[in-house]
Amino acid sequence: MNSNQNYNNINGGDENYFINVFLANKTYKTISYIFFVLLLCNINAIVDYYLHPEIPYFNVEHIVVGGSILVLCTLIYILVYIYYNKIVKEQLYRKSIAERFDYFSKYANDIIIFIDENGRIIELNEKASFVYGYKKEQLLKMNIKDLLAEKNRENFSNIISKIKNEGGLIHENEHLKSDGTIFFVEVSSRNINIENKSYFQCIIRDITERKLIEMELKESEEKYRGFLENSNDLIWSLDKNARFIWANKKASEISGYSLEEVFGKSFEPIVHPSDYKIAVEAFKKVLGGNNQCYEIRAIKKNGEEFNLLINSGPFKKHGEIIGSIAFAKDITQFKNAQKELELANNNLKISEERFRSLTESSSAGIFLHNGEHFEIVNATVTEGTGFTKEEMYQMKFFEIIQPDDRQMVIDFWTRRSRGE
Numbered sequence: 225m226n227s228n229q230n231y232n233n234i235n236g237g238d239e240n241y242f243i244n245v246f247l248a249n250k251t252y253k254t255i256s257y258i259f260f261v262l263l264l265c266n267i268n269a270i271v272d273y274y275l276h277p278e279i280p281y282f283n284v285e286h287i288v289v290g291g292s293i294l295v296l297c298t299l300i301y302i303l304v305y306i307y308y309n310k311i312v313k314e315q316l317y318r319k320s321i322a323e324r325f326d327y328f329s330k331y332a333n334d335i336i337i338f339i340d341e342n343g344r345i346i347e348l349n350e351k352a353s354f355v356y357g358y359k360k361e362q363l364l365k366m367n368i369k370d371l372l373a374e375k376n377r378e379n380f381s382n383i384i385s386k387i388k389n390e391g392g393l394i395h396e397n398e399h400l401k402s403d404g405t406i407f408f409v410e411v412s413s414r415n416i417n418i419e420n421k422s423y424f425q426c427i428i429r430d431i432t433e434r435k436l437i438e439m440e441l442k443e444s445e446e447k448y449r450g451f452l453e454n455s456n457d458l459i460w461s462l463d464k465n466a467r468f469i470w471a472n473k474k475a476s477e478i479s480g481y482s483l484e485e486v487f488g489k490s491f492e493p494i495v496h497p498s499d500y501k502i503a504v505e506a507f508k509k510v511l512g513g514n515n516q517c518y519e520i521r522a523i524k525k526n527g528e529e530f531n532l533l534i535n536s537g538p539f540k541k542h543g544e545i546i547g548s549i550a551f552a553k554d555i556t557q558f559k560n561a562q563k564e565l566e567l568a569n570n571n572l573k574i575s576e577e578r579f580r581s582l583t584e585s586s587s588a589g590i591f592l593h594n595g596e597h598f599e600i601v602n603a604t605v606t607e608g609t610g611f612t613k614e615e616m617y618q619m620k621f622f623e624i625i626q627p628d629d630r631q632m633v634i635d636f637w638t639r640r641s642r643g644e
Contacts (some may be wrong), residue, residue, distance in 0.1 A: 233627035300529070335428035337408075341384060344370040346423065355430060357402035368426070373398035387413045387424060440502040458532070458552040461539055466507055467492055469547065478554055480525030496529060510536050510548040519555070530556045577623050593621040 236611040285447040310440045338346040345363055353360050354372060369377045376397055381473045392414040399409045409591055452459050453472050458479075460471040476482050477496065486494070495503045499520040515537040521529050536550040584602050592600035598616045606613055609624050622630050 239515055242265065247638075262324075270499070273432045298629075299641075309547070325513055332427075335426075336369065337428065339424050339426065341422045341424070343380060343384075354397075355401070371399050373400050383413070383425070387415050388422060391415055396435075399428070409433045450580045455551075457553065459549055459550065460552075461549045462491065462507070463547040464545075466492075466504075470617065478524070478530065485525075494522050506534070506536060507548060510538055511545060530554055531559045591616075596620050 253629060259434065279632045332349055332351060333350045334632070335349065335351055337348045338345060345366055345368060348360065348363055350360075352363060356363065369380050372380065383393065392412070394410065394412045396408065396410050398406050400406055408431050410431045412429075412430045414425045415575070418427055456474060458472070458475040460475050461469050463469050467488050467490055469488075471481075471483050471486065481494070491503065492500060502518055503520055506518050509516050515535070517533075519531065519533050520533050523529055526546050531554070532552045533555045534550050534552040536548050539547040539549040540544045557624045580600065589605040589608055590600075591598055591605050598619065598621055601613055601616050606616065609616070611619070611624070616624075622634055625633050
C-alpha cells in the first residue's frame, strides 16, 4: 500500500486533507504571501516595461534584477514546499498510526505499543499506562528500552533485527514498571513499513502468573527428579517404542549400563530371553493405560542374571500417554533365599519320609512326643499298648506309663529338656 492509499484509507478518502493541513501552517503561509507579492511586483514591472517603454527609470537592468529575484524566490518557495511537505507527511503518518492504533487498541486487554526502529515510543494504549505506571505523555517521551529490565537491554538490537528479517517475532522478556517492579511478558512484534520506514507494533501480555507457576513446577520437578535419582529402587522411563529415555543411578549401578549406553535403545537386550514376552505384554498394557506388576529376569552388562519385581505405569504429558515409567526392586537375594528354603523343605520332607519309613519298619517301639502329646508312633508301639495311632495322638505321652512310674518319667523328661 502506497502513502496516498494510506492517507485515503485512514482519512475516509478526503483528498483535500493533505492540502488543508499543509496550508494551515503559519510559516508556510507567510512565505507564500511574500512570494506572491514579489511575483506580482515583477510581473507588473515587466508589463510596464512593454506598455510604457518611454519611462526612463525602467531599463533592462531592472528586468534582470527583477527576474533574478523572481527565480530566487521561486527556488526558495520550492525548497520550503519540499521541507514542509516532509513535515506534514510526518504528521500525517503519525496521525495515521494513532488512528489505526486507537481503532485496534481501544478495548484491548493487552498492552499495545508502536515504536520506531530506534525503539522510540510512537503510540500506546491505556493499558500500557496502567500496567507500567506512567502517564501517556511520559511514555511518549521514552524509549522502549527504558521499559526493559536492565539485563535485557543489550539484546534489543538483536530482537529488532530478527523482527525485520522474519517480519515478526514472539518472545518472552522481563519488563520494568515505574516503581521498579520487574514482571514477565510475552511480546508479539510485527514489522510495519510506512513510506519506506520501519515501525513495530508490539502486543505485550503480562505472563507473570504463568511464569511463577512454571517456576514452581520446575522447582517441584527438580525436587521430584532428585528423589527419583537417589531412590534405592531402580527407576527408568521408556518412550512409546520401548526405548530408554531416562534411568536413575540405582538402575545404572545394578545393571552396569550407564544412561548414555542405553538411551534411545530398546530394553530387549537387557531382558532374559525367556521373560521377554512377559515384558512386552506388560508394556503394551501400560500404553493402554493400565498399571502392571510383574517379575522378570534381567541380564547385567557383565552377563550376570538378576531378578526384578517391576511396578510400571503410563508416563503422560499434557494428558497424553507418551511412554511408561517403571519402579523396580532387585529381588535376586530373596529369590535365591526362596530357592534355598524350598530345597531345605524338600530335604526335610525327604528326611521325614525316611524317618517315618525306618520307624514303621522297626521291630522296636518308637514314638516321638513334644512334651505332652505324641507326634509319631510306630506300629510296634500301638501293638504293645493296644491303642490305635489316632487314639494315641489325642493322649498325653505319660498316660501310657504305669501310674507308679509316671512321676519318675516326667522328672526325667524335664531334666533332659533342660539339657541336664
